[in-house]
Structure formats: C-alpha cells, structure tokens
Amino acid sequence: MTDPTAITPDRRPGGRTARVRTQVLDAVRAELAENGHEGLTMEGVATRAGVHRTTVYRRWRDVGGLLVDVIEAAGEIDWRPPDTGSLRGDLTALNQEIQQSLVVQPSFAVALMAASFHSDQAARAQTRLWADRYAQCEIVVERAIARGELPARLTDARSLLIAATAPLYHQLVLLRADPDPQLPERAAEAAVLAAAAGAFSARRSACDPGAPS
Missing domain, CATH: 1.10.10.60 (Homeodomain-like)
Known part of the structure; x- marks a missing residue:
C-alpha cells in the first residue's frame, strides 16, 4: 500500500x-x-x-x-492497489511503494507521521485515512481468494495487509535502518505463507481474543 x-x-x-x-x-x-x-x-x-x-x-x-x-x-487522490496477477506480487508492489515514500529525503511521509503525535486533529485524520486505505487494499486479498491462492472467505484481509506492510515501518521508521531492497518482497512472501497456513483466518480472529485482528 x-x-x-x-x-x-x-x-x-x-x-x-x-x-x-x-x-x-x-x-x-x-x-x-x-x-x-x-x-x-x-x-x-x-x-x-x-x-x-x-x-x-x-x-x-x-x-x-x-x-x-x-x-x-x-485521501482525494485517484489511487488503486496494484494488480500483478498474484498475491505475492501485489503485496510486494505495495511494499515497494511504501519503501519509496519512506526513504526519499526529506520524507514528508515520516514528517507527517511524527507531526500527528503533536496534534490530536492530525492524529484522528491520519487514523481515518489509514483505515480507508487498508479498506481500499482489501481487494488485493479478495482477488487472491478468487484465484484460489487463499481459502475462500476465511482470511481476515486487514490482518494480512498489516502483517505484510508492518516490517517496512519497523525497519525504516522505528529502527531508522538503511533501506533493504529485498525487504518488500521478503515481507510480502512471509505474509503470503502465513496466510496460506491460516494465520489470518477470519474465523480464528472472531473466536480467539489473542488472535490477530
């Protein structure tokens, strides 16, 4: 994303x-x-x-x-999630876009995230925007289900998307490490393997308070 x-x-x-x-x-x-x-x-x-x-x-x-x-x-931009023909490809492309926005110097994305900690108004607006963007990206998971890459109606799309993209923010924003050109694909692959194994089962999320949500 x-x-x-x-x-x-x-x-x-x-x-x-x-x-x-x-x-x-x-x-x-x-x-x-x-x-x-x-x-x-x-x-x-x-x-x-x-x-x-x-x-x-x-x-x-x-x-x-x-x-x-x-x-x-x-939130007004005309943006759509990539459609590469595979879940791994889509998540990799999303991660590459994230990495690009975080490593450009100076990074407006990083600065705005920091600013949101100083403004309740901005924090609320940013939360709404991220929620909308994750909802927009759920089609990536829906397409994967339609292609048979994931179990039908059993995958919590939001949990999968967060798991796939979180390593980029952890590496580049929290640790402030140098960008790893392989990380977008590695993080995507890890999320795909976990999803295929049922780690993001919507049924599990609903039944298990400790499961990812």
Missing part, C-alpha cells in the same frame, strides 16, 4: 479558492519535510505559498488545521 500521506493529489480545475488551497498545501508539505513539525508555522507556510497570512488563518485557523487538510487531500 502506498503511504497515503506521501502523495500530492492531482491538480483539479477550479477558481482562486482551489488555487490557494493547492499553494498552501504544497507549502505545508515542503515546510514539514524540510523543518519537521517544530518548524511548521502559519507564517512560514503563508510566505512559502505566496498567500497573505490572514487568508491562511481564516481558512485553516492553526497548524492542526493545516495538517488535517493535508491528510484529507491525500
């Missing part, structure tokens, strides 16, 4: 309001990636965007409002 906070939405036609939003959100992404949450200010965003600061305050009110709008804008 591509990191949903790491992509700039496609430009949409519109009047001055749309143009101002584009300029301001582009400025937020740049300021956040370069200076982190601590360096993100309404004045700095207004200056970079070339917009009067009263306009920024009137529409977004504070830094939390800017962060929420950046996150919501990420």
Whole structure:
C-alpha cells in the first residue's frame, strides 16, 4: 500500500479558492519535510505559498488545521492497489511503494507521521485515512481468494495487509535502518505463507481474543 500521506493529489480545475488551497498545501508539505513539525508555522507556510497570512488563518485557523487538510487531500487522490496477477506480487508492489515514500529525503511521509503525535486533529485524520486505505487494499486479498491462492472467505484481509506492510515501518521508521531492497518482497512472501497456513483466518480472529485482528 502506498503511504497515503506521501502523495500530492492531482491538480483539479477550479477558481482562486482551489488555487490557494493547492499553494498552501504544497507549502505545508515542503515546510514539514524540510523543518519537521517544530518548524511548521502559519507564517512560514503563508510566505512559502505566496498567500497573505490572514487568508491562511481564516481558512485553516492553526497548524492542526493545516495538517488535517493535508491528510484529507491525500485521501482525494485517484489511487488503486496494484494488480500483478498474484498475491505475492501485489503485496510486494505495495511494499515497494511504501519503501519509496519512506526513504526519499526529506520524507514528508515520516514528517507527517511524527507531526500527528503533536496534534490530536492530525492524529484522528491520519487514523481515518489509514483505515480507508487498508479498506481500499482489501481487494488485493479478495482477488487472491478468487484465484484460489487463499481459502475462500476465511482470511481476515486487514490482518494480512498489516502483517505484510508492518516490517517496512519497523525497519525504516522505528529502527531508522538503511533501506533493504529485498525487504518488500521478503515481507510480502512471509505474509503470503502465513496466510496460506491460516494465520489470518477470519474465523480464528472472531473466536480467539489473542488472535490477530
């Protein structure tokens, strides 16, 4: 799954309001990636965007409002999970997108995740966005079931997707290790093998409080 906070939405036609939003959100992404949450200010965003600061305050009110709008804008992109013809291929492609978003320097994705710890508004918006993105990616598991790669109606798609993508965040965000070009495929393969063995059985998740959910 591509990191949903790491992509700039496609430009949409519109009047001055749309143009101002584009300029301001582009400025937020740049300021956040370069200076982190601590360096993100309404004045700095207004200056970079070339917009009067009263306009920024009137529409977004504070830094939390800017962060929420950046996150919501990420949900507006026209993105679809890859369809490579196999579950392993799809999960590998998703992981490659995640790795790409996390290793680019400076990484807006990493900066925004850090910022969410300082803003309750941003944290809630990011949780909603991730939930929506995981739901969107469940088709990857549905296709695998249709192809006979996984037991029909017995796989908890959300648990499988989290297991497949989590190693990327653990390695690159928590440990801050150098990117491993083999990790996207290895993590995908491990999740596929576990799923085939029944580790993400929806029936097991419902019956066993200790099972993955």
